Amino acid sequence: MINAQQHVQALLDFIDASPSPWHAVKSVETQLKAFSFVKLDETAAWDLKAGGRYYVIRDDSSIVLFVQGQKSLVETGFKLVGAHTDSPGFRIKPNPITAVDGLFRLGVEVYGGPIIATFADRDLSLAGRVNYKDADNNIVSALIKFDEVLLRLPNLAIHMNRTVNEEGLKLHKQMELPLILSTAIQDALPAEYFAKLLQDKLGCGLDKLLSWDLAVYDTQKGVFWGAEQEFYADSQLDNLASCHAAIQALLDERVLNSESTLVCAFFDHEEIGSGSNRGADGSFLGDVLQRIAVTNGYSPEEYARALAKSFLISADMAHAYQPSFPLAYEPDHKVIVNKGPVIKVNASHRYSTESISQAQFIDWCAQAEVPYQTYSHRSDLACGSTIGPITSAKLGVRSIDVGNPLWAMHSIRESAGVLDHQYMIKVLRQFFIS
Ligand code: CO
Numbered sequence: 001m002i003n004a005q006q007h008v009q010a011l012l013d014f015i016d017a018s019p020s021p022w023h024a025v026k027s028v029e030t031q032l033k034a035f036s037f038v039k040l041d042e043t044a045a046w047d048l049k050a051g052g053r054y055y056v057i058r059d060d061s062s063i064v065l066f067v068q069g070q071k072s073l074v075e076t077g078f079k080l081v082g083a084h085t086d087s088p089g090f091r092i093k094p095n096p097i098t099a100v101d102g103l104f105r106l107g108v109e110v111y112g113g114p115i116i117a118t119f120a121d122r123d124l125s126l127a128g129r130v131n132y133k134d135a136d137n138n139i140v141s142a143l144i145k146f147d148e149v150l151l152r153l154p155n156l157a158i159h160m161n162r163t164v165n166e167e168g169l170k171l172h173k174q175m176e177l178p179l180i181l182s183t184a185i186q187d188a189l190p191a192e193y194f195a196k197l198l199q200d201k202l203g204c205g206l207d208k209l210l211s212w213d214l215a216v217y218d219t220q221k222g223v224f225w226g227a228e229q230e231f232y233a234d235s236q237l238d239n240l241a242s243c244h245a246a247i248q249a250l251l252d253e254r255v256l257n258s259e260s261t262l263v264c265a266f267f268d269h270e271e272i273g274s275g276s277n278r279g280a281d282g283s284f285l286g287d288v289l290q291r292i293a294v295t296n297g298y299s300p301e302e303y304a305r306a307l308a309k310s311f312l313i314s315a316d317m318a319h320a321y322q323p324s325f326p327l328a329y330e331p332d333h334k335v336i337v338n339k340g341p342v343i344k345v346n347a348s349h350r351y352s353t354e355s356i357s358q359a360q361f362i363d364w365c366a367q368a369e370v371p372y373q374t375y376s377h378r379s380d381l382a383c384g385s386t387i388g389p390i391t392s393a394k395l396g397v398r399s400i401d402v403g404n405p406l407w408a409m410h411s412i413r414e415s416a417g418v419l420d421h422q423y424m425i426k427v428l429r430q431f432f433i434s
Pocket of ligand 1: 239317
């Protein structure tokens with residue numbers, strides 16, 4: 001029997017192997033290999049069988065995986081769990097090197113809504129995807145990850161920023177975020193200097209390098225903390241923790257032999273609004289579901305009936321109560337770490353939860369013997385959102401937004417409770433087998 005601590009250790013290993021959304025999809029794919037999942041190509045014809053296990057990757061950073069059930073789709077619908085692979089942070093600009101005052105700095109653009117101050121004084125590095133020409137003159141994509149600490153955003157000394165503790169650390173996005181990479185080397189042209197770094201890592205010729213997508217990541221590994229080691233901290237818990245919980249729930253022989261068709265969809269671009277070919281507001285998930293139906297000979301009407309029968313759990317992290325900031329929270333909806341998954345409710349439908357999906361989820365919690373909590377944002381603060389409302393609206397499926405309590409959402413170092421990860425795995429598994 002795997003205990004809560006072991007589940008979280010597996011999560012921390014998963015995150016440490018996934019410093020970018022492109023790596024996160026690769027990490028999911030690695031886990032699927034052991035369970036005989038077959039990769040499907042969107043440009044090829046599909047041949048699907050009842051009981052078959054499949055996955056589709058779009059543009060390297062979004063993945064939909066599914067297990068085709070033994071029963072008719074019309075009878076069971078799709079059982080879907082959705083989450084996202086991206087996290088807020090910095091992305092490297094196309095012409096990245098700025099040479100100034102004897103230093104080479106890398107220009108960055110802010111991706112999504114990170115707590116920017118938390119990136120200062122961290123041991124940062126680079127990971128992502130690089131495209132180049134191989135020996136046969138084909139364009140190939142490869143993942144790239146610098147393990148060593150490559151970059152830093154040094155703080156301003158307090159002697160030059162006397163009010164920092166009263167006013168907080170404010171960093172100008174254009175002027176003050178470039179990351180220090182190296183001492184400037186006189187005879188190297190800045191652009192070539194950076195290209196050479198990538199080329200040395202890849203082992204391809206400098207002239208062969210074409211383009212890249214690069215994210216800044218924190219090299220510090222995940223840890224357990226607390227008097228009883230009941231908490232854990234890592235980067236990207238929002239939302240790799242939910243991706244990991246969904247995978248753990250699914251990759252269980254009892255679940256994999258389900259009568260229903262089970263689907264996990266992990267999207268890139270949630271943190272920037274989901275509007276892309278591989279985001280939740282794109283066609284990816286709908287395309288895959290429709291192809292499952294069409295390939296199996298269902299009519300358009302039968303596909304519509306299958307969707308009408310379907311249920312989506314949108315899993316994304318929730319705001320855990322931090323007692324130092326009592327006024328930031330809705331006093332009657334404090335959610336506490338290690339007290340179970342959170343059902344998120346919002347009247348403006350920033351979360352997709354409604355009372356029927358809520359009732360259903362509460363029942364799955366009861367069956368799985370998992371506690372649950374309910375969250376509502378302060379009425380006078382703007383509420384965040386998830387892929388839940390978008391996906392539910394696009395597909396027309398019933399949906400709920402849930403997630404585990406998390407401290408410091410969008411910090412480069414987020415924290416959560418050890419027990420909650422196992423609780424989430426258990427209730428998602430209950431959903432799959434119900
Ligand atoms: Co999130």
